[in-house]
Amino acid sequence: MRPLRLLPVIILLVSACAQPEPGPTPTVTVTTSASEEHGGTRSPDLTTPHPTTTHETTAQTEDFARERARELLNNEIYSALGLELDLIGEGFSRKDARRAVDSLDVDWRDQAALAVGELSMFTMNSRVGMMNDLQAGGFTREEAQYGVDNVYVDYYEKAHAMAHYLSYNMDYMLFEDIRQLLIDEHGFLPEEADWAIENLHPDAVG
Structure with a gap:
């Protein structure tokens, strides 16, 4: 809870003792609609914003997580787990991150194959080393095996x-x-x- 800031006591005392100079009496004009004059009910203000429901907020968050997942995947090579963890690291809940990843039409085996091609450019990995690196990056053993088997190194x-x-x-x-x-x-x-x-x-x- 943020602390309440108190004005100095001396300012409060001076304000309380000061006598305001007399001034003109303000005039307040009250406009009454015809329905109110006859005892009717005042129409609601149509400009009042409709409050956002929890369901709407959840849907918006999930949509945002999905769009962010697509954006990340367009720029990097990811396993499903790696993408989920990056979304969580950006502040999305585990639930929203998981749903976002699951909603993508992605063959994660193809991502593993892309990862093999990338790793082969800057590592001296054997097949075993390649498998280990892929699984450390979140790919399943099946996905890693597919990647190693389908990329020539x-x-x-x-x-x-x-x-x-x-x-x-x-x-x-x-x-x-x-x-x-x-x-x-x-x-x-x-x-x-x-x-x-x-x-x-x-x-x-x-």
Whole structure:
């Protein structure tokens, strides 16, 4: 509750003691409609705004959430969960956010495929790494699997890029150790890891 601001006591006392100068007596003109003169009921003021009902307010909020969801989806790649969480973060209730997302005609598997294409441009992910990133972004396992299966990514090249990164950032690591890291820590297939090591320094022996 906001605190009530009190005027200084001295101002109140001065105001109470001051005698107003006499002035002309105001004249008040009262206009009475014909219906009131004959005891009728005064017509309601047609300019009085109609109060907004709770139902109308709820509908307006849901419409706004839906439009905002479309706007976000036009600018970013989202999972259903990711979009819902962003709407909640903008101040919509969980209920309104969920309804807004559910009302959209979106194939979230296609969104997962778009996400794979985006991730492949700036990560060195294996298939496993791609799946993990998609699910961390809110996609279901089924949606993530669809995305990985339907977007071409050269995972041999990704393994090679990761092997190159590891060889420069982990001093004195044997090629066999790098190969094992590619498989155990980063989820590359053995054949992808082998190709990466063979092409890291073709003349070297691990």
